[in-house]
Amino acid sequence: MRTRVFSGMQPTGNLHIGNYLGALKNWVRIQHDYECIFCIVDLHAVTVYQDPAALRAKILEIAALYLAAGIDPKDCSIMVQSAVPAHTELSWMLTCVTPLGWLERMTQFKAKSAKQESIGSGLLQYPVLMAADILLYQAGIVPVGEDQAQHLELTRDIAQRFNSLYGDTFVVPNTSLPTVAARVMGLDDPTQKMSKSATGLNHAVGLLDPPDKIRKTIMRATTDSNPAVDIPNAGPGVINLLSIYQAFSGATDEEIKAQFTGLRYGDLKKLVAEMVITHLEPFQQRYREITADPAYLAAILREGAERVAPIANDTVHTVKQRMGLYT
Ligand code: ATP
Ligand code: LTN
Numbered sequence: 001m002r003t004r005v006f007s008g009m010q011p012t013g014n015l016h017i018g019n020y021l022g023a024l025k026n027w028v029r030i031q032h033d034y035e036c037i038f039c040i041v042d043l044h045a046v047t048v049y050q051d052p053a054a055l056r057a058k059i060l061e062i063a064a065l066y067l068a069a070g071i072d073p074k075d076c077s078i079m080v081q082s083a084v085p086a087h088t089e090l091s092w093m094l095t096c097v098t099p100l101g102w103l104e105r106m107t108q109f110k111a112k113s114a115k116q117e118s119i120g121s122g123l124l125q126y127p128v129l130m131a132a133d134i135l136l137y138q139a140g141i142v143p144v145g146e147d148q149a150q151h152l153e154l155t156r157d158i159a160q161r162f163n164s165l166y167g168d169t170f171v172v173p174n175t176s177l178p179t180v181a182a183r184v185m186g187l188d189d190p191t192q193k194m195s196k197s198a199t200g201l202n203h204a205v206g207l208l209d210p211p212d213k214i215r216k217t218i219m220r221a222t223t224d225s226n227p228a229v230d231i232p233n234a235g236p237g238v239i240n241l242l243s244i245y246q247a248f249s250g251a252t253d254e255e256i257k258a259q260f261t262g263l264r265y266g267d268l269k270k271l272v273a274e275m276v277i278t279h280l281e282p283f284q285q286r287y288r289e290i291t292a293d294p295a296y297l298a299a300i301l302r303e304g305a306e307r308v309a310p311i312a313n314d315t316v317h318t319v320k321q322r323m324g325l326y327t
Contacts, residue, residue: 005030006139006173008039008081011058012050013196015065016204017276018184021247022145026178028070030143036076037137037308038066043081043088043129047122048112063297065207068287079304081133086312091125091132093319097162098128107150131155135162136312138171146182147193149175166322181247187221190236208284211277218273219266229260229268238265245272248279 007027009019027038040062045055059080066078081087103109103124113119130151134142135158142152152175159170186192188200198204202220209217224235234242246256260268290297320327 002033002035003140004137005034005036005141005143006039006134006137007037007143008041008044008133009062010045011040011042011055011062012045012048014204014206014208015062016184016194016196016206017244018145018181018194018204019196020069020207021181021184021244022147022178023143024066024069025247026143026176027066030141030176031072031076034141036071037139037304038071038076038078039081039133040066040079041081041130041133044126047120047126048116060291060294060297063301064287064290067290067297067300068283073300073304077304077307078300079308080301083301083305084309084312086136086309086316087129087132089316090136090312090319091129093323093325094132094135094158094162095125095128097165098131098158102154102157103127106154108147127151127154128158131158134173135159135170136315137308138311138315139173140171141176142173143176143178145184146177149177162319166319169318169322178247181243184244185236185240187217187237187240190222190240205276207280208287209280211281214277214280215273218276219269221269223265227264229263229265231257231261238268241268241272245275248275 005027007023009015009023015024027036030036040059042055042059045058050058063078063080067073071078106127109124109126113123116123131154134155142148142155144152152173156172159172163169163172184194186194186198186200186203187205188202192198194204196204202217205214205217218241221237221241223237223241226233226235226238229238229242231242242256242260245251245260246253251259263271317327319325
């Protein structure tokens with residue numbers, strides 16, 4: 001049996017090049033080597049309030065973006081989390097083996113709860129639901145960006161704790177991070193992770209941004225007070241631009257050093273902008289084609305859910321038996 005891969009994205013905000021380089025690009029790279037499930041995690045999205053009509057539209061947008069990036073629905077399952085009720089069911093069982101202290105320590109919880117006036121308890125439970133997503137399918141590999149590494153460690157801890165309490169039940173998954181651009185930083189502030197919930201005008205390059213907007217955002221990116229690229233002494237803004245270029249181009253560290261050392265920042269930004277635009281143009285073309293056929297998209301999501309539901313239901317059944325629940 002091929003090792004199973006599971007990963008997902010929240011249908012919130014606009015997907016950006018951080019989501020692409022940190023996660024989506026790697027999904028496409030490994031999709032034929034493993035049995036892959038790529039999820040749109042709408043139940044995670046509602047841990048903070050979402051406008052219902054906007055959420056419904058976003059779910060389809062994310063599915064179309066997965067396909068536009070090159071995910072092959074013949075070989076991979078693309079599915080919406082809430083279409084498979086086993087996610088919520090397993091989440092409860094895992095909640096009961098997860099100490100509160102483990103959840104309160106999560107940096108994403110601390111950061112997101114600091115921004116809200118009133119915190120829904122779903123925000124605290126968020127990583128348990130994520131563990132359920134992964135453990136439900138006995139996934140061995142989870143390709144994500146670096147910001148999710150702590151949640152993956154927690155998933156491993158929850159799996160191990162369940163296994164030691166109730167007997168070997170779950171595969172303990174491994175995290176797979178990209179070697180370049182595992183954490184793309186905000187272009188307006190390279191000390192902050194590029195994030196779809198950030199509001200700054202020049203913060204992110206959206207995957208659906210038109211070329212002019214991409215050029216503008218990158219040309220305005222924060223650098224440092226040096227005039228030109230000097231790699232060992234470059235500040236975080238310059239390093240960020242170089243790694244965006246490297247991840248899109250596939251160049252080695254040596255090639256990047258040779259190409260960019262001594263280049264003025266204005267010229268560096270022009271090259272980065274053109275590299276990003278060259279990659280996003282065909283992607284955006286495919287996106288337009290896919291969204292022109294909503295029935296096709298709906299069929300893919302239905303097939304995805306139908307394909308994975310038996311695996312998920314099987315795991316829930318085993319977990320119930322192990323815990324002594326009524327089956
Ligand atoms: P939000 O800011 O709304 O929490 P996000 O931009 O972090 O959203 P998610 O849906 O949480 O996006 O993440 C989807 C995937 O993209 C995850 O695998 C995550 O690790 C990855 N990712 C998100 N931001 C970045 C980034 N700046 N650099 C690299 N990978 C990222
Ligand atoms: N929390 C993740 C999204 C997510 C996920 C998952 C990623 C939910 N369930 C399971 C990998 C595996 C995020 O990127 N914010």
